[in-house]
Amino acid sequence: MSDLKTRWDIFCTVVDNYGDIGVTWRLARQLVAEHSLTVRLWVDDLRAFERMCPEINIHVAQQWQEGVEVCHWPSEWTQAQAADVVIAAFACQLPPAYMDAMAERQQPPLWMNLDYLSAEDWVVGCHGLPSVKYKSVQKFFFFPGFQPGTGGLLRERGLLERRRQFQQDAAAQRQFLDSLGIVRAPGAQLISLFAYENTGLASWLDVLAADDEPTHLLVPEGRILGDVAHWLGVDSLAVGDLNVRQALTVQVLPFVRQDQYDHLLWCCDFNAVRGEDSFVRAQWAGRPMLWHIYQQDEDIHLDKLDAFLALYTKGLSPAAAEAMNGLWRAWSAGQPIGDHWLNARKHWPELQKNAEVWCLEQGLQADLAAALVRFYLNWI
Structure with a gap:
């Protein structure tokens, strides 16, 4: 044009x-x-x-x-x-x-x-x-x-093809993670956490720390850092800080440019995001995700949350849909999500497939x- x-x-x-x-x-x-x-x-x-x-x-x-x-x-x-x-x-x-x-x-x-x-x-x-x-x-x-x-x-021309190529290129992913000082332990799942303050966080971190599988949690600078610091038992957290608690490694990342944030989402196995911009970008990543919706007066944000969940989980089995609904609703209500996370993990292959299918369907519009x-x- x-x-x-x-x-x-x-x-x-x-x-x-x-x-x-x-x-x-x-x-x-x-x-x-x-x-x-x-x-x-x-x-x-x-x-x-x-x-x-x-x-x-x-x-x-x-x-x-x-x-x-x-x-x-x-x-x-x-x-x-x-x-x-x-x-x-x-x-x-x-x-x-x-x-x-x-x-x-x-x-x-x-x-x-x-x-x-x-x-x-x-x-x-x-x-x-x-x-x-x-x-x-x-x-x-x-x-x-x-x-x-x-x-x-919002979706730039060629975005999904660039994402696909990046996620199939292990060397490109390692190079990007190295640029942020991220050394992923062998076999560790990579999770990004960008959220508002949330009292339900501690229960999730407890479960991740006690898991048999290692997790590397990447936390960009933002409002959730205070809750992460409280769980770790430290006064504050700064960019570059690295803390290990049992099976959980927590690393604080700098606030990065938008294209770098896209690559971060593409690298991770699971993305917790907030608001609108990161919410959309996590969908284009084609990976399971968790949305912390912006709270509004009279809880009208929960209507928006339920409306999205109805669409996003439509292709899931009843058990997997129930698991995702429970996880998302508890997170946005500030409730403990540890048990909801364990329930969602039971359906992981199905959730992974659903995230990719949803991404491709939205990409047709x-x-x-x-x-x-x-x-x-x-x-x-």
Whole structure:
């Protein structure tokens, strides 16, 4: 779509550390790289952005990274020309001055609210519908999703083939793990842990430590480190720390770039992830996983969790589905998951196959960036 000469503005308010900027940064780069669009990414917190893009200069209000114009979204907005397509990520509120600029255009822009990811049934019915209107500018709902009739998931061109090749290349995996200082013990299962604080963690670590099979647990910097430190009986943990308790080795990793995190997920036998961005990337890894969903008021996040589980476990036997449901629900409720983990391990080959099949099925749908571009083409 190199002849699509349009300018796109993406607005991102960093709410939960890295999830919001993680999604919008992936999307912005893909729109530039695969659709040859001119993209401006407005971010209100460049420090959070810097963690996943170290080249960012947090003191510069306008800069270019990987073909994307990155702009600091100031608290006091200065006038900027409105783009042809405007994406408000995760229902963030656009600056009033920018909304006026949209309305002043001779041809109003396409204005979309890129919403949070959900597997709930109502998403299909609401995707693409008009929302509020500001003067002459109509806003539309745009929902990522897992089912036909939604906007799909972020997935770069050729991602699944690159993943397949990497997972079949033992030397490439060893080289990557070596680059992070990870020395995997022979026969040890490799697990990544990226999660919010969770009181259910200790029971899982107890079981892993007491297991007959060794486990190497890789914990990137993040909010779960405090709970890991408490279980280990240490005051704090830092990057590079390595602790061994019986059959369990715990290693703290630095917060890595997005492409490195993909490779980490691809290397692991099991991935515990959180939020939205790492949740989607773990699905593309094709390995069994555990999702720590972001907690919302009145526990409405549990409806989203159950909706996803209903789809994800559809191809499993009743016993394996029950095991996965128990594990995921207990984890998101902060309950002990040790027994649930042991139950899930009884169905490991089936869970491995299901993860790969799910990944390939989702890969048959249009990716989110392509779906956004198609929506614009249909709109004009």
